[in-house]
Amino acid sequence: MGALVGLGFGxxxxxxxxxxxxxxxxxxxxxxxxxxxxxxxxxxxxxxxxASLYALCAVLGLxxxxxxxxxxxxxxxxxxxxVISGYLPFAVLRSRVRRRxxxxxxxxxxxxxxxxxAVRAGLSLPDALAGLAVSxxxxxxxxxxxxxxxxxxxxxxxxxxxxxKGRLADPVGDRMVEGLRIAREVGGGDLGxxxxxxxxxxxxxxxxxxxxxxxxxxxxxxxxxxVAAPWxxxxxxxxxxxxIARYATATGALxxxxxxxxxxxxxxxxxxxxxxxxxxxxxx
Numbered sequence: 001m002g003a004l005v006g007l008g009f010g011x012x013x014x015x016x017x018x019x020x021x022x023x024x025x026x027x028x029x030x031x032x033x034x035x036x037x038x039x040x041x042x043x044x045x046x047x048x049x050x051a052s053l054y055a056l057c058a059v060l061g062l063x064x065x066x067x068x069x070x071x072x073x074x075x076x077x078x079x080x081x082x083v084i085s086g087y088l089p090f091a092v093l094r095s096r097v098r099r100r101x102x103x104x105x106x107x108x109x110x111x112x113x114x115x116x117x118a119v120r121a122g123l124s125l126p127d128a129l130a131g132l133a134v135s136x137x138x139x140x141x142x143x144x145x146x147x148x149x150x151x152x153x154x155x156x157x158x159x160x161x162x163x164x165k166g167r168l169a170d171p172v173g174d175r176m177v178e179g180l181r182i183a184r185e186v187g188g189g190d191l192g193x194x195x196x197x198x199x200x201x202x203x204x205x206x207x208x209x210x211x212x213x214x215x216x217x218x219x220x221x222x223x224x225x226x227v228a229a230p231w232x233x234x235x236x237x238x239x240x241x242x243x244i245a246r247y248a249t250a251t252g253a254l255x256x257x258x259x260x261x262x263x264x265x266x267x268x269x270x271x272x273x274x275x276x277x278x279x280x281x282x283x284x
Contacts, residue, residue: 041169043096053089061086072238074245076253080260084231101170102213107137108172109203116195125184126151129164143167157184172202223270227263 036050065082069075114135118128130148133141143164150160158181165177176198183191237243246252 038169039093039097041166042100043093044100044169045093045096046166046169053093057086057089060088068238072244073241074238074248074252076256077234077238077244077247080231080256081235103139104168104170104172105202105206105209107139108176109199109206111136111140112176112195112199112202116192116199119195120192125180126157126160129180140168157181219270223267227267230259230263 034050036053040046040048040050040053061082064085065078068081069078072078111132114132115128118131119125123131129144130151133145133148136144146167147160147164150163151157154160161177161181165174168174168177179194179198180191183194247256
């Protein structure tokens, strides 16, 4: 009995000594994602590496360059279409980001309402969030199902929220996650009211942005058509050797370079003038 008491006392003393004198592990600082990584995450393609995206751009650009060179025999034309094709994955990625953001903006109010109802019914925050994997909007179910699995495996609410925020990669999701984290840590007696106010604000914001985007659509579509039309004509000319041969000279290359600069400069300027404010992820 005395040996058992001595062993327990020694173990306790060792634990107290280690708490004060052993070096503590420091949490590694999270590396901030670059703009391309951020774009991939916001497009729902966080598992794709930046190197893979650049490799796809290079392969696509070189393939089109070789094909157009074999067909047209004019290296300036082939180079122009190679550059356009190399940028195509980025254009598709940006379009996917905008589409996903619009989709999330439409379903977040419903998700917040479901969460507020679950909290009002007496469920804990982890259970309420996990319930969105079943009763939440379809666009968000996969992310919350992964959250439920993370929390079930680790039992750490904060780390599971961090992974959820990374999967969503959405400004509204960042605000909701951080609000829930604070409510979990300091207690949230007014959490239900906060969620209801957030739902109303999100609905009003989505309605206003939808009206603005519908009015802006004709301007954006007109700009895209104006930029694409000359290059479609040039692509059709590539099958007529006597016409496309004129662009194989230095003068033809200069004409293409000036035309490309004017087209894309005008397109960028029109989008810059008519763009809508985009919410950034300041809480990522």
